[in-house]
Amino acid sequence: MTDAVEDGTASPALLCATSTSGRFCETSTTPSRTAAARPATLRTILVADDLEAALAGAVTALSEHSAQAAYAALRGRIPWLGPSFFTKFLYFAGKTVPPANDPEPLVLDRVLARRMRSLASQVGRETGHDPDGSIARRVWRDQDWSPHRYQVYLSFLHAAAHQAASTDGWPSDASLDLLEYALFNTAWMYASPSGHLPA
Structure with missing residues (x-):
């Protein structure tokens, strides 16, 4: 193909x-x-x-x-x-056909949007900016994401992959779609800045 x-x-x-x-x-x-x-x-x-x-x-x-x-x-x-x-x-x-600008395209579907919603909800609760998760639910709804939201998703995954590659727990030469695959296939566990997992 x-x-x-x-x-x-x-x-x-x-x-x-x-x-x-x-x-x-x-x-x-x-x-x-x-x-x-x-x-x-x-x-x-x-x-x-x-x-x-x-x-x-x-x-x-x-x-x-x-x-x-x-x-x-x-x-x-x-x-x-x-x-x-x-x-x-x-x-x-x-x-x-690589993009002229910005990050390469990745898949965004309902499962991945729900993972992003979960992560955004946790961060919102911890920071106090979205204590009830209502913003995360609206922004990361199950379908019909705006082109802007798609760009936010791509930018986030690119930044997260770069950050993960700088640690010992992630291969430094891993392709970006490996992180997307992990996000899709794994229960997302977010560690707070204090290092504790959410209850």
């Missing part, structure tokens, strides 16, 4: 299908309407009239501007193709 993208033989729609199909085609031991609808939803996305143009425009925005600009170019363009899925497309596109 990477070779096809680099030499121009893979269409953006093919990259989109490849990057999102795993999530749409997941199987579950407990059938649900949502699981049953996933293949139909993917078909709906892939036959959208302006899918090719929207994805190509996002790749152009990425190569000429930034991941935030590419995110903005896709937000709300294709029915059923929300940030949880189009950031997967941006992630894979960014592996072959």
Whole structure:
């Protein structure tokens, strides 16, 4: 797939299908309407009239501007193709078409937003700026994040990865997506500045 993208033989729609199909085609031991609808939803996305143009425009925005600009170019363009899925497309596109500015694109979905909400809530309680977590809940809602929020997420993960790489507990040459993967797959434990974990 990477070779096809680099030499121009893979269409953006093919990259989109490849990057999102795993999530749409997941199987579950407990059938649900949502699981049953996933293949139909993917078909709906892939036959959208302006899918090719929207994805190509996002790749152009990425190569000429930034991941935030590419995110903005896709937000709300294709029915059923929300940030949880189009950031997967941006992630894979960014592996072959690096952004002109700012950090490389990463996946942002509901799980990662909830991890960010948990972390922001803890910091807000400790600092007294958000004692009840209401700001964190609003800022890190479950869907439809703004391009600005996506940029904040990318900036945070880049800074966190840089900070982690300066410690003995994290590989100094680890790729940024390793931190994203850890955040997605691990219960997030935040240590306060005093070194104590939250109760």
